[in-house]
Amino acid sequence: MTGLQESPLQRANRLSTEPWQQAGGRSSGVTGTVASVREIWEQRRLLRLLTGRELKSRYKDSAGGFLWSLAKPLTQLFIYYLVIGQFLGAARGIENFAIYIFAGLTIYTLFSEIVGAGTGSIIANAGLVKKVYLPREIFPLAAVGSALFNFAVQFVILIIASIVVGTLSFGPQLLFGLGALVLILIWGTAVGVLLAALNVYLRDIQYLVEVVLLLLMWASPILYSWQQAAAILPQWLLEIYVNSPITLAVLGFQEAFWSEASNGVPLPHLAIRMLIAGVVGLVALFAAQRVFSRLQGDFAQEL
Amino acid sequence: MAEHVPVVEVNDVSKRFIIRKEKSLKERLVNAGRSKQFKEDFWALKNVSLEIGSGQTIGLIGPNGSGKSTLLKTIGGIIQPTSGTIRRRGRLAALLELGAGFHQDLTGRENVYLNASILGLSRKQTDLYFDDIVEFSGIKDFIDTQVKFYSSGMYVRLAFAVAVHVDPDLLLVDEVLAVGDEAFQRKCLDKIRSFQREGRTIVLVTHSLGQITEFCDRAVLLNKGEVLFDGVPHEAVRDFRDVLEERRQDEAEAHNATHEEQVPVNNGRIVSTTVHAAGRAEGDPVHPGDDLIVRVTYEHPTGLPDWIAAIQIDNVQGVPVYGTASPRMKLDLGVLREPTTVEFVLHDVQFGTGKYFINSTLMNRERAHVHDVPQAVSFDVPYYDLAVGIVHSTPEIRVVGA
Numbered sequence: 001m002t003g004l005q006e007s008p009l010q011r012a013n014r015l016s017t018e019p020w021q022q023a024g025g026r027s028s029g030v031t032g033t034v035a036s037v038r039e040i041w042e043q044r045r046l047l048r049l050l051t052g053r054e055l056k057s058r059y060k061d062s063a064g065g066f067l068w069s070l071a072k073p074l075t076q077l078f079i080y081y082l083v084i085g086q087f088l089g090a091a092r093g094i095e096n097f098a099i100y101i102f103a104g105l106t107i108y109t110l111f112s113e114i115v116g117a118g119t120g121s122i123i124a125n126a127g128l129v130k131k132v133y134l135p136r137e138i139f140p141l142a143a144v145g146s147a148l149f150n151f152a153v154q155f156v157i158l159i160i161a162s163i164v165v166g167t168l169s170f171g172p173q174l175l176f177g178l179g180a181l182v183l184i185l186i187w188g189t190a191v192g193v194l195l196a197a198l199n200v201y202l203r204d205i206q207y208l209v210e211v212v213l214l215l216l217m218w219a220s221p222i223l224y225s226w227q228q229a230a231a232i233l234p235q236w237l238l239e240i241y242v243n244s245p246i247t248l249a250v251l252g253f254q255e256a257f258w259s260e261a262s263n264g265v266p267l268p269h270l271a272i273r274m275l276i277a278g279v280v281g282l283v284a285l286f287a288a289q290r291v292f293s294r295l296q297g298d299f300a301q302e303l
Numbered sequence: 304m305a306e307h308v309p310v311v312e313v314n315d316v317s318k319r320f321i322i323r324k325e326k327s328l329k330e331r332l333v334n335a336g337r338s339k340q341f342k343e344d345f346w347a348l349k350n351v352s353l354e355i356g357s358g359q360t361i362g363l364i365g366p367n368g369s370g371k372s373t374l375l376k377t378i379g380g381i382i383q384p385t386s387g388t389i390r391r392r393g394r395l396a397a398l399l400e401l402g403a404g405f406h407q408d409l410t411g412r413e414n415v416y417l418n419a420s421i422l423g424l425s426r427k428q429t430d431l432y433f434d435d436i437v438e439f440s441g442i443k444d445f446i447d448t449q450v451k452f453y454s455s456g457m458y459v460r461l462a463f464a465v466a467v468h469v470d471p472d473l474l475l476v477d478e479v480l481a482v483g484d485e486a487f488q489r490k491c492l493d494k495i496r497s498f499q500r501e502g503r504t505i506v507l508v509t510h511s512l513g514q515i516t517e518f519c520d521r522a523v524l525l526n527k528g529e530v531l532f533d534g535v536p537h538e539a540v541r542d543f544r545d546v547l548e549e550r551r552q553d554e555a556e557a558h559n560a561t562h563e564e565q566v567p568v569n570n571g572r573i574v575s576t577t578v579h580a581a582g583r584a585e586g587d588p589v590h591p592g593d594d595l596i597v598r599v600t601y602e603h604p605t606g607l608p609d610w611i612a613a614i615q616i617d618n619v620q621g622v623p624v625y626g627t628a629s630p631r632m633k634l635d636l637g638v639l640r641e642p643t644t645v646e647f648v649l650h651d652v653q654f655g656t657g658k659y660f661i662n663s664t665l666m667n668r669e670r671a672h673v674h675d676v677p678q679a680v681s682f683d684v685p686y687y688d689l690a691v692g693i694v695h696s697t698p699e700i701r702v703v704g705a
Contacts, residue, residue, distance in 0.1 A: 008502025012357040015393050015472060016308040023380040023389040046420045053417060057408035060449075131404035132397060132421050133380035297383030300376065301320060 023133075033289050039135040047138055051145030054117070058146070069150045070157070073109055077102050084223050094225055095262035099158075099167050100254060104222030106154045107180055107253040111188045111246060112213045113147035118192025119199050119209045126303040136296045137289065140196040144189055158257060167261040179274045180252030186281035187245045194288035197295040200302050220247040221254075227265060242267055245277045310473055310504050311378055313353040316387035318373055318528075320347050347373040348384070349528040357393075357472075358502040360495075362515040362536060364543050365525035366550060371508045374525065375399065375475050378506065393472030393504075396422050398462060407451040411442065411461055414450055418462075422469040432468045439494075440464035441487070456483050467494050474498060477508045492518070512540045512619075516691070537656070537686045544619060544658045548681060555678075571603030571610075574642055576663040576679035581648075588685045591695040595649040595682075599663050602642040609668035610636050612645045617660045617678070618693055624659070625649070628666075653695040654684045 006014070040047070059065045081098050085091035094100050118140040122129060125139045162168035199205040219241065221229060226247070230238055241247060251267050252274055258264060267273070322343045347370045355361055363371040376382040377389055379397040404421065405414045415436055419429040437443050440460040442453075450458065460483055466474065476495075483491070495518060498505060509515065515522050515536050522539035524532040524546070532542045579585040580593035589595060597614055613628035627647065629636055636645070660678040667673055689698050 006501070008358050008500070011472065011502045012308045015310055015357050018392040020312075020390040020392050023378060023391055045425065049417055049420050053406060053409060053413070056413075057406065060408050125406075127406065128404040128421070130381065131399050132418075133395075134421060300381045 032293055033286060036135060036137060036289060036293060040137055040141065043135060043138060046134070047141055047145065050138060050142035051149070054142050054146040055149055066150075066153070070153060073102075073105055073154055074157075076105060080105075080223055090224055093228070096165055096167050096258060099162050099165050099258050100262070101223060102158055102161060103253045103257045104220070104250045106151065106158050107184055107249050108217055108220065108222055108246065109154065110147055110151040110181075111184045111249070112217070113150060114144050114184075114188030114192050115195065116209060116213060117143035117147060118188070119195040119206050121192075122196045122200050122299060123203075123206075123303065130300050130303055136299060137193060137292060140189070140192045143192060143196075144185070147188075148185075162257045167258050169260050171260070173260055174256050176252040176270065176274075177256030179271070179278070180249035180256070183245055183249045183252070183274055183278050183281065186278060186285055187249075190281060190285040190288040193285070193292050197292040197299075200295070200299055216246055220244065220250045222250055225265070226251065226267060243273060243277065245281060248274050248277050308357040309354050310357045310393055311353070311355040311391040311506075312389065313351055313355075313374075313378065314388045314390075316348055316351045316374075316377060316384040316389060317346060318348040318370075318377060318382065319344050319385045346528050348377070350387075351525075351528070351530055352387075353523065353530070353533070355504060355506065357504055358499075359521055360499055360505040360507065360519045362519035362522040362539070363506065363508045363525060364510075364512065364515055364522060364539060365531075366543075366547060368527075369525040370528040371525055372399070372477055373528075375477050375506060375508050379475050391473065394423055394470065395473045395475070396466040396469050396471035397475040397477075398466045399475065399477045405450045405458065405462070408449055410449055411446040411453070415446075415461070415465055418465045419469055422465070422471070424469055436461075436464045436468045439468065439490070456487070459483050460487055463491055467491075467498070471503065473504045473506070475506050478510065512543065513691075516540055541683070541686070544683075547619075548658065551678065570673050571601065571605075571607050571639060571665060572674045573663050573665050573676050573679070574600040574602055576600075576614075576661060576676060578661055578680045578682050580682075588683045589652065589654065590685065591653045591687075592651055595647075595652045597647040597649070597661060597680075598644055599647070599679075600642050600644045601639055601665050603639040603673075605640075607639040607667060607673070608637075610639045610673075611666040611668070611670065612636065612647075613664040613666060614647055615662045615664070617662060619658050619660075622693075624654070624693055628664075655691065655693040655695050656684055656687050657693070658683050 055066065059068055062068060064071075077098065080101050081091075085097045085101070091097035121139040121143045122136065128134065129136060129139075159168065195205055195209060226242060229241060233241060248270070251270060254264060255266060255270065259266060322345075351370075351374060353374075363374060365371050373382060375397075376399065377384050378391065379395065379399065380389075381397075381399070404418060406417065409417065412433075415433065416426065416429055419432070420426070424432070437446055440457075440463070442457050442460055445453065445457060450461075453461070463483075492514075495505060495507075499518075505518075507514070507519065519536045521534065522532075522536040523530060524539045524543050526546050531546070532539045576597065576599045577585060578595065578597045580587065580589045580595055583589070583593070599612060599614065601610070601612065603610070611629050613626070615623055615626035617623050627649075629645070636643075658681055660681045663676045663679040664672055665674045684695070687695065690696065
């Protein structure tokens with residue numbers, strides 16, 4: 001640190017050579033996004049710290065710590081397996097039903113956590129937003145980070161379980177898993193960033209999101225197979241259904257960790273569909289960031 | 304090299320606040336068509352331009368709601384202006400209102416790291432400063448306690464400690480110095496002094512006019528979002544007092560207008576109070592050594608025997624600095640009926656710089672207050688270079704031995 005020894009004159013001279021920074025205000029369009037991305041990149045250390053904080057404060061003062069993050073998905077798995085699979089008989093048409101559900105649940109939980117936590121992230125961090133300037137995208141991104149951590153824990157369990165059951169084999173189909181992860185990250189971040197900003201102005205959104213997330217879980221083939229939906233839905237609705245990024249990600253994950261050994265019927269052109277959804281997602285992410293950037297100027301006064 | 308290096312440039316900045324009265328989706332949908340009715344906007348800042356040079360200490364003053372804090376927040380980038388631009392350079396640390404962005408659930412230690420990181424320090428650098436920060440804050444015993452259990456004083460201590468230890472080039476301070484006990488305030492002010500010596504730039508919002516004249520080399524007076532004055536602190540403080548006085552009179556008038564019937568007509572009243580220095584006109588500044596003449600006119604409809612006339616002089620902080628009354632002079636005023644004017648002559652007054660208010664009181668012989676007119680009139684004592692305080696005296700300082 002040179003600062004402590006610096007004389008007033010040295011300081012003035014150093015400052016006279018430093019570039020000007022725009023206080024808060026950022027430019028619009030693509031250059032604005034580029035500037036934002038650079039700003040966020042410069043604050044990546046902080047992003048890591050915030051992610052850690054999010055995780056830490058969530059399970060603060062509890063003896064079980066992050067193990068609690070497993071309680072919900074494992075309970076869900078158990079209930080769905082028993083009630084939907086066995087009682088209602090959904091497991092009859094689907095081999096290795098437990099792995100099937102868990103693959104879908106794992107990737108869907110990632111999405112739902114990114115969106116759920118992201119939506120409330122600006123309000124939850126009101127203390128910081130009102131007091132210091134930061135690229136505010138950092139808060140929904142920290143939500144992505146902590147959701148990824150929980151995802152990683154679940155993912156390890158999924159891998160272990162699929163090895164034990166014998167549905168995991170090494171091959172190119174694993175790329176679908178990676179694709180699904182990227183797809184969910186893009187779309188989750190886009191939706192999370194957008195809703196985080198809107199939620200500052202309309203607090204109803206966070207409640208609405210909970211409901212919609214519940215709905216979305218059933219609107220993707222997590223607990224049943226996509227053919228079952230295909231048999232009933234009208235054609236136009238089916239198109240929307242199978243091309244939703246969540247459905248595609250769920251199918252991708254099942255393709256990677258379940259299909260091979262379980263006679264799954266793949267959706268035709270899954271890879272190309274995922275690619276298109278990814279590209280559209282990137283556009284959506286860009287648009288979401290623009291909206292966020294437009295709205296963030298008034299965050300401090302709205303909170 | 305350059306003598307004057309600007310570090311902040313505020314260029315024609317305006318900020319409009321829109322106050323919405325509804326918050327939920329339902330309300331908005333219901334009121335969608337008539338949203339105008341549910342909106343109210345006002346300009347917190349109007350065309351403010353300012354250039355702040357490196358090493359300056361600037362005080363922002365103004366009455367409540369004048370836009371001081373908004374201006375500070377726009378400089379800090381926390382609020383974006385509606386129009387105009389702000390640029391700045393160098394490392395910025397801000398202490399806005401209470402606390403500086405702490406997370407309630409984390410301990411003091413974790414918050415120090417988080418905050419330092421937000422202000423741009425790496426973990427290693429923070430390690431280096433950590434002990435200093437804790438020592439400065441004086442809350443060593445609580446550093447591993449979650450900050451939600453902190454008192455407001457502890458909160459500010461830690462926030463201030465972090466902000467001054469991150470080596471900022473520009474420090475924004477918003478009225479936080481009022482919190483914390485006197486010893487800590489002293490420590491903060493000492494720190495600000497050493498910052499000044501190190502050539503750091505400080506922008507200070509405070510209601511303590513004493514701090515403005517003591518610390519700042521420049522003061523900006525804001526009123527209703529506009530810059531009224533920008534320059535020498537004591538002049539800004541004088542103008543500020545005028546603004547406050549104007550507002551006080553407006554409020555008093557409004558108050559009188561609504562409460563007129565409550566003025567005790569039957570009990571007698573103070574009709575008027577005036578003040579001037581002997582040989583000077585009313586409203587002119589009063590200089591040390593002048594004879595101050597206060598004239599008060601009283602009347603009573605039914606007659607008040609053995610009545611008492613009293614005056615008291617307060618400074619702007621409301622501290623009584625002088626008071627006298629007719630009984631002290633063994634003066635018998637007889638029966639009050641027709642309007643009667645009493646003249647108080649205060650010889651050779653030696654007031655220090657500032658504004659003073661005269662409270663006028665009419666009492667009966669039991670010393671019950673019949674009518675009070677608080678802050679009936681005011682007078683100013685001009686700025687004096689050689690000393691501060693509420694008492695005037697010409698100083699002489701010399702060395703009396705080696």
